[in-house]
Amino acid sequence: MLEERKLAKGTVVLHISALRFFYVRMLKRRNMKEDLLYPKKQRRVACSAEPGRSGCLIDSAKNLFHRAMLMTMYATGLRRSALCRLKVRNIGTEPILIAQRRYMSQSTK
Secondary structure (H helix, E strand, C coil), X not given: CHHHHCCCHHHHHHHHHHHHHHHHHHCCCHHHHCCCCCCCCCCCCCCCXXXXXXXXXXXXXXXXXXXXXXXXXXXXXXXXXXXXXXXXXXXXXXXXXXXXXXXXXXXXX
């Protein structure tokens, strides 16, 4: 249906949601719920910065602390939130390794 009528995925999801509501709520046919499948979402991949642009970003840091944060993020691939939780004890000395701990919130347990 996507290719034939050249519909956007959001439009198809809207139509399927309306059909599911009609069959499940109005006609009380629970078995039709499995027959109406949503189109798969295409996940976006985060684009990495070009080497020249990342150097420009690091050079534009206001102070040494921000420069160290940007350089650590670029060198290790850490996200900002993981970098903020980073402790000194998580950084190895001989082969310079950074151990990233995983934290679970109370709502996901």
